[in-house]
Amino acid sequence: MNATVEAAENRRVKIEVKDLTKSFGNLLVLDDISFNVAQGEFLSIVGPTGCGKTTFLNALSKLIPTTKGNIFIDGEEANPKKHNISFVFQEPTCMPWRTVRDNVAYGMEVKGFSKARLEERLRYILDLVGLTTTADLYPNQVSSSMEQRIAVARAFAVDPDLLLMDEPYGQLDVKLRYYLEDELVSLWKALKSTVIFVTHNIEEAVYVAERILVLSNKPTKIKAEVKVDLPRPRSLIDPKFVEIRKQVTELIRWW
Amino acid sequence: MSTTTTAASSIANEIQQEVMERKPFSIVAFLKNRWFLYAISLTAFFALWKYVDYTRVLGNGIAAPEKVVVAIYRLMIDTVAGKSLWGHTWASLNRILIGFAIASSIAVPLGILMALNRYVNAVVKPVFDLIKPMPPFAWISCAILWFGIDEPSKIFIIVVGTFVPCLLNSYMGIRLIEPQLYDVVRMLGGSRRDEILQVGFPAAFPAIFAGLQISLSIAWTCVLSAELVSARSGLGFIIIQGMQLARPDFVLAGMVVLAFWAWATTLIVTYLEKFLCPWKRETSLA
Ligand SMILES: Nc1ncnc2c1ncn2[C@@H]1O[C@H](COP(=O)(O)OP(=O)(O)OP(=O)(O)O)[C@@H](O)[C@H]1O
Ligand SMILES: [Mg+2]
Secondary structure (H helix, E strand, O other), X not given: OOOOOOOHHHOOEEEEEEEEEEXXXXXXXXXXXXXXXXXXXXXXXXXXXXXXXXXXXXXXXOOOOOOXXXXXXXXXXXXXXXXXXXXXXXXXXXXOOXXXXXXXXXXXXXXXXOHHHHHHHHHHHHHHOOOHXXXXXXXXXXXXXXXXXXXXXXXXXXXOOEEEEEOOOOOOXXXXXXXXXXXXXHHHHHHOOXXXXXXXXXXXXXXXXXXXXXXXXXXXXEEEEEEOOOOOOOOOOOHHHHHHHHHHHHHHHOO | OHHHHHHHHHHOOOOOOOXXXXXXXXXXXXXXXXXXXXXXXXXXXXXXXXXXXXXXXXXXXXXXXXXXXXXXXXXXXXXXXOEOHHHHHHHHHHHHHHHHHXXXXXXXXXXXXXXXXXXXXXXXXXXXXXXXXXXXXXXXHHHHHHHOOOHHHHHHHXXXXXXXXXXXXXXXXXXXXXXXXXXXXXHOOOOHHHHHHHHHHHHHHHHHHHHHHHHHXXXXXHHHXXXXXXXXXXXXXXXXXXXXXXXXXXXXXXXXXXXXXXXXXHHHHHHHHHHHOOOOOOOOOO
């Protein structure tokens, strides 16, 4: 059905999450979670507030140690020093002392891109997300929705094996959110990254993702998996879209 | 791709512009004008000063403003204890620069190290907390006993006085960094060294600078205190000489010159910070 992207089942497995368990003291937050992500897949994860979505991404990106289980990228244990993992945090995290341009370039600097490649890619990414005109401003001179776009651009710029996004558009108004979701999808298509997108907005998940994992309440497990096999650009009032949205809503209302 | 760009840049229309509001001229607006009020305030101050001098309510303890100006001029040409006003100013400034340089070059790195390493913190903090509440001037007798009445004792007072704010501000500057900024480095695979160099230092920079600025004004207080106690040079010495010779115009001249240099050196640091931290939003510091 989707002409541009090959069906996920036929693609190579890129990310393997095996028996991922995380507890803080006695509080079991993530309970033995396993799943795969295909090369270039756009996976969305929805779950109730406080169920451990941020914890889950922190564990995947190795920012916090796991209690049990592991994550493999291309069959190797994930390691931020070796693999190219990129994370857009729930709150904007621009460096105030770097201009917009240097913020977007930061990831590539850490990853040791050559100067020529960095410059070329920087120009391409800034143009892609429409930050060229504001490139020389400092983050405190742009609105905070712009800061989140800078973080998204920085994350895509390093050409990540795995891009993690933690409700990046949670605080934005609806119009800008729709706009940025479209932008995100076109970035993903243009750059062919593998994306895990966390949200608690069901409509957003159905709009952007190829597949949705629904999480349960704590201790958190994967409760269901929903394929979103709709052509893009998607329409929010397409009956098929509404049907999938209702299906996911039902899954969440269950408990 | 070009269609995306145009749409995007129209949404990304974020260039900030300064807005100048022009109001029509009127008497009320003129009376409320900032500069006009400044002028009133200063005129009233000097008039009051002149009046106090004229009525002799303070006896011979005060000199009229114009006498002070003359005294400053006289001090610039003549010499007191072998030095003109420039020489005495340099004597004070020199002490401040040496003391300030010693204190900041030890306290800033130490503060940063304490914030980054809990063992260093655990060793240094108890002693520091013990010394911290001591007013710098309380050290003056010790300083004279240990270092005599020459330069080292004065410099010691300045070092002691400026050490505390330098250290505290660098420490807090590193400590108050958003942990998420470190996460940015870590998730991209940066090392601990990257965290410190690329996030720790630049993020703490404004706080460190604030510490330097506070230290500088404390340094002026310290140098004055030390010079009032015992000195053969410096602006404090001029003030004391004026007192002993019953010359209020010299006392006030010393005070005015001191205030000017304290203000000027702070201004230099402010501009240095603006130059080095252009990302900081303009904050008005009256
Ligand atoms: N460092 C920690 N120590 C102890 N408990 C923690 C820690 N971090 C998270 N938790 C707990 O883990 C649970 C999940 O937190 P998390 O922030 O991952 O939720 P979330 O799904 O991201 O929530 P939200 O939708 O509000 O972003 C919460 O109950 C929280 O109290
Ligand atoms: Mg969260």
